[in-house]
Amino acid sequence: MSEAFPNIPRISYEGVDSRNPLAFKHYRPDEVVGGKPMKDHLRFAAAYWHTMRNELTDPFGVGTSLKPWDDRSNSLDNARRRAEVFFEFLDKLGLDFYCFHDRDVAPEGATLAESNRNLEALVETLQTLQDQLGKQLLWGTACLFAHPRYMHGAATSCDADVFAYAASQVKSAMDATRALNGEGYVFWGGREGYTTLLNTDVKRELDHLAALLHMAVDYAREIGFKGQFFIEPKPKEPTAHQYDSDAAACLNFLRQYDLLDHFQLNLETNHATLAQHSMWHEMTVAAGASALGSVDANTGHPHLGWDTDQFPTDIYLTTQIMLEILRMGGFTKGGLNFDAKVRRESFEPVDLFHAHIGGMDAFARGLKTAHAIIEDGRLDDFVKNRYSSWDSGIGAEIENGEVGFAQLEAYSLSHAEPTVESGRQEMLENLINEFI
Ligand code: XUL
Ligand code: CO
Numbered sequence: 001m002s003e004a005f006p007n008i009p010r011i012s013y014e015g016v017d018s019r020n021p022l023a024f025k026h027y028r029p030d031e032v033v034g035g036k037p038m039k040d041h042l043r044f045a046a047a048y049w050h051t052m053r054n055e056l057t058d059p060f061g062v063g064t065s066l067k068p069w070d071d072r073s074n075s076l077d078n079a080r081r082r083a084e085v086f087f088e089f090l091d092k093l094g095l096d097f098y099c100f101h102d103r104d105v106a107p108e109g110a111t112l113a114e115s116n117r118n119l120e121a122l123v124e125t126l127q128t129l130q131d132q133l134g135k136q137l138l139w140g141t142a143c144l145f146a147h148p149r150y151m152h153g154a155a156t157s158c159d160a161d162v163f164a165y166a167a168s169q170v171k172s173a174m175d176a177t178r179a180l181n182g183e184g185y186v187f188w189g190g191r192e193g194y195t196t197l198l199n200t201d202v203k204r205e206l207d208h209l210a211a212l213l214h215m216a217v218d219y220a221r222e223i224g225f226k227g228q229f230f231i232e233p234k235p236k237e238p239t240a241h242q243y244d245s246d247a248a249a250c251l252n253f254l255r256q257y258d259l260l261d262h263f264q265l266n267l268e269t270n271h272a273t274l275a276q277h278s279m280w281h282e283m284t285v286a287a288g289a290s291a292l293g294s295v296d297a298n299t300g301h302p303h304l305g306w307d308t309d310q311f312p313t314d315i316y317l318t319t320q321i322m323l324e325i326l327r328m329g330g331f332t333k334g335g336l337n338f339d340a341k342v343r344r345e346s347f348e349p350v351d352l353f354h355a356h357i358g359g360m361d362a363f364a365r366g367l368k369t370a371h372a373i374i375e376d377g378r379l380d381d382f383v384k385n386r387y388s389s390w391d392s393g394i395g396a397e398i399e400n401g402e403v404g405f406a407q408l409e410a411y412s413l414s415h416a417e418p419t420v421e422s423g424r425q426e427m428l429e430n431l432i433n434e435f436i
Helices: 038-042 047-053 074-093 112-133 160-179 202-223 247-256 267-275 279-288 315-326 348-374 377-388 393-399 405-413 425-435
Strands: 042-045 097-101 135-142 184-190 228-232 264-267 294-295 336-338
Touching: 038 315, 042 047, 042 074, 042 348, 047 074, 047 097, 047 184, 047 267, 074 112, 074 315, 074 348, 112 135, 112 160, 135 160, 135 425, 160 184, 160 202, 184 202, 184 264, 184 294, 202 247, 202 264, 228 294, 247 279, 264 267, 264 279, 264 377, 267 279, 267 294, 267 315, 279 294, 279 315, 315 348, 348 425, 377 425, 393 405
Parallel strands: 042 097, 042 336, 097 135, 135 184, 184 228, 228 264, 264 294, 294 336
Antiparallel strands: none
């Protein structure tokens, strides 16, 4: 097949003085940071759905995206051509991983059997391309939200036949992920939520969602799938309330239904901000439960209240994300998946390159900055010191469960009014700026 991007060279590192928009200024895959090459810290992935399938429509207008290789048909040939173009894209950018939904890579057929056959055919193509170019599947998933059958949800549909269909689709998507040696499998609750409580039995729907996840855990055991399961929180959109609304809600759900041992969280910045949290908050909550698994790297628009899925370019954001990743000792099965799309006005193939280069450079800077902050040690020392009253004396006794109200009352009656210290927020903000 002829090249899809004939005028775009393989993207290489040219350093901070380069003015070439098709070069990395900061991302140097083999540069060692804290004992590990950048590429192994960052584990960048491209999202098949945005890169290959997003036509850049919006509620007010048709798609604008130019994809000369795509004849817009539902044929297997077109699907295979797209896969080849996608791997050319990964190769030129030096992206080591990718992620997909079943229906992104293979067309939905007239029957479930035909859809399954289409997916199996594309898995063969993807396997060949992975082997040829040395690429890896970060995670796979099933699209349980686009087809009209899922209008009321998939695992949480009011209709048991829809649940059965969704389960079948997850089964095939897990087979595909296992065949491609995927590092993980994601559940994002597409339409698992409600638009009105007038017609919804929330408790019953949550029970059903948990049942589907337990079936997935059982099936993984059955087929020997060793990948990591992830849940991806999002508070709303498309439904008014999504059951996987934020990290805390997901952890509570997993704990309630005895699934915590089998799942980690895949956190996405734009979902965090839709939930009125910062990404840093979500990461801290997940890390606190040892459930921080993977990241969908994107960002929202500060003035828009919906999921705009923009490429991440903010160095503060990438620094905060990489601080948490370094603090937990790095990714194991997870990575940084650019679940992001170019703007509707950025419709040319080269825009896809600019977008990924920017995201990769922003994360390379975030990694180097976070590593320097940790090496410097002042931030961590400050926090450690702030809690030093808990390291001995009455603090240690409380933490060890050695005292109760009566002892604490006696303690407080015999001691002077506590003297507390400044939180020094502004000083710490300035400290971060020393490194940015
Ligand atoms: C939707 C979203 C999904 C998941 C995978 O907002 O983030 O693309 O990442 O289903
Ligand atoms: Co996502």
